[in-house]
Amino acid sequence: MIRVGIIGGTGYTGGELLRLLCMHPMAEVTVVTSRSQAGKPLEAIHPNLKGLMDLRFEDLDPAAIGDKCDVVFTAVPHGAAMSVVPGLVDAGLRVIDLSADYRLPAEVFERVYKKKHLDPRPNVYGLPELHAEEIKNATVVGNPGCYPTGAILAGAPLVRAGVVERIVFDSKSGISGAGQEPSETTHYPNVAENIRAYNITTHRHKAEIEQELGALSPNARFSFTPHVIPSVRGILTTAHVFVNRPMATEEVQSIYEEFYADKPFVRMNKPSLANVRGSNFCDISFEVDEGTDRIVVVSAIDNMVKGAAGQAIQNMNIMYGLDERTGIWMSGLPP
Template structure:
């Protein structure tokens, strides 16, 4: 049994980490930090954990968390993790950062996020389906929620060098904006409404480019527009993938099924994925149709942004890093309806 710590445990991702780790037979959460809520019961904030988690939030330094844990999840805002991670890494403790601070090359991070990076070390990009090196890593940067669904949707065609351009259109639940209320999460603004934002400038594009260009370094024509929809959880991404040649549906299906044959959390389905089929689970469902008149493949992916898009994927990475079965603690059906 290993001990896990969560730094920044009061938000949605912290609560989701604790919920999922309750079902993990090899892990106990022993430290949950929050500066604002130190000394209060975790269950006063995460009411869904009442009777299941007996912890108080603590305000302790990263070094102390490291000394008390075998694995540490850093669930803190962008720009904050770089102050914490250097005090966690000691060559023994496994560290998984859920912020954006270590996902990108330092110069790209500084350009995209407008911050000077204080700790320009490299981390393995924690998309396990594309990065087998997670198994040997001591430090992993968990991907963003939008890139997870989008990159998995396009990866087989990118790997085959068949994409000339791709346009990602994503619809995200409100929890993607975090636990702090905002105009985009205020009920009167969101009920019966859909809001597009950052039409051409969303910072996750850098992760799309980084990961898809790893598979095909000639692929640079990548566009993305996100929307917020009146749903609590989930990201549905419609990928308009324009190909260099005409493809048959059977050929596309073969590429996807071959690439994801041994990837337990990617389900290549016949039909159109839905958020209801993945809600609360670590699965990414992928479906597609071929538009042969326009050399276009329409690929739809569905994930839960708090699970496969954040906390579940972090636990998937932890499992691989620690030598556990990849599906341990995560092999659960979605909560439908």
């Protein structure tokens, strides 16, 4: 059994890790930390876990965690992870960080997040469909952002094929991405029966998209605009791909099938938030805009699973030599 700790277990990401790890046959959660809830049972914050997991939140003590765990998931805010990760590494732990702190080279991080990086180290970008080899041996893995996961998986095959001039990613996310803290943004009357574009040209996730897709084709250009729709979970990404030569449907289909041939969590399947809800799948389809230079690729993920906790467990599986599907090989929850 892999002994697992969760640093910051009260938020949505922590809760989702716990929900999924309840079902993992090779991992056991031994520590869950929370500064504010230390001493309380998990179910005080996550009543869905009542009866399933008999643990209490505890204070963060890296040395003690080093004794009780093999690997930790850090589910703390951007900027906070880099303060705690060094201590955890020193305690002999491997770390999968779900914040933005280890996704980008330190200098890019500092430019985008306008914050000094306290723990610069080579970043391992934990998108298993692109970086499984590096993840296998990593000490610290930076788990990808939710939008980048959906966008990169939608675009990578065509970008690597060298045919892409530009992609406009128009993404539509459920509101859970805004976190557990109530705000004007998450107020039901502001979300229901509505939709809004936000950070229209300036969302920080763009840096991850450019890093990963740019590595596959240095001259392609990428735009990104996110929206919030009246859904809790899920991101649908519409990638308007402009290509440099005419392409037939069959060719595009081959490119995607080949790229994802041995990637069990990416399916060529009509995207729908319902079909991936609660699961680690990324469903993708595309349509060639006949007579034009545009191909529209659409992807769907559950932002809390493939976009966060599920992908983190997929990374853990790879780091420990397990089949990457272990414990997370389940259907979505439609309807």
